[in-house]
Amino acid sequence: MRLRHLSITAAVLVLAACGGAQDDTVPPESAPSEAAPVADIAVAGPERRILAFGDSLFAGYGLEEEEGYPEQLEDALRQGGINARVIDAGVSGDTSAAGRQRLAFTLDAQDTKPDLVLLELGGNDMLRGIQPDQTRANFAAMLDELQERDIPVLLMGMRAPPNYGTEYQQRFDALYGELAREYGARLVPFWLESIFEDPSLFLEDRIHPTAEGVGMLVGDTLDDVQKALPAEG
Numbered sequence: 001m002r003l004r005h006l007s008i009t010a011a012v013l014v015l016a017a018c019g020g021a022q023d024d025t026v027p028p029e030s031a032p033s034e035a036a037p038v039a040d041i042a043v044a045g046p047e048r049r050i051l052a053f054g055d056s057l058f059a060g061y062g063l064e065e066e067e068g069y070p071e072q073l074e075d076a077l078r079q080g081g082i083n084a085r086v087i088d089a090g091v092s093g094d095t096s097a098a099g100r101q102r103l104a105f106t107l108d109a110q111d112t113k114p115d116l117v118l119l120e121l122g123g124n125d126m127l128r129g130i131q132p133d134q135t136r137a138n139f140a141a142m143l144d145e146l147q148e149r150d151i152p153v154l155l156m157g158m159r160a161p162p163n164y165g166t167e168y169q170q171r172f173d174a175l176y177g178e179l180a181r182e183y184g185a186r187l188v189p190f191w192l193e194s195i196f197e198d199p200s201l202f203l204e205d206r207i208h209p210t211a212e213g214v215g216m217l218v219g220d221t222l223d224d225v226q227k228a229l230p231a232e233g
Contacts, residue, residue, distance in 0.1 A: 043083040045232055049112055050086045054120030058090040062203050067211035072218045073225065095124045096138035103142050107149060116229050117146055120156035126164065132171035143183045153185040154228040186228040194220040
């Protein structure tokens, strides 16, 4: 059974609904799961393994299993002829600190080293009022771990809402770009850009994206993922 029912980031709720958020954290399951293979699609080349490491935005809360971001991303990549396997490694309520604590374990649990890690965290830090400097330090530690293992990273950037205050907003928004430059990681500056202003692309809770919303996110970030995959060697 795949990991799901993750607490969503504050940014989606505040930016899309201009309201408060409730942390609906539930206990995580023991290990990430892999998306089911897509049948009857002609793909070529060696298998490209992508680890989707994040919070509820990767978990497909309230959706069918095949409707989550990792699953739809894998489908889209395979539809494009890429022999992709996307591994769902989201954990309920994860802050950047929680991600930092479990990253090495998650990587060690993989049968094969991922070709790419999608690193999507930070929203729950905002939800809990964690200072951007702490978030940045946790991201730096995760990026150090991935750099030591020679694993490319695509940072899925978030954006703080205005009601967090100008200083907080500026510090939080800047950390993704700063880290991407420092570590040579690829970056999607704000990966919810294509849906956050459209309430119809969220479930009734106005927090979690619908299957259609996830599909739009996949479509909007597919090129970024493809460019972040290292050349076959």
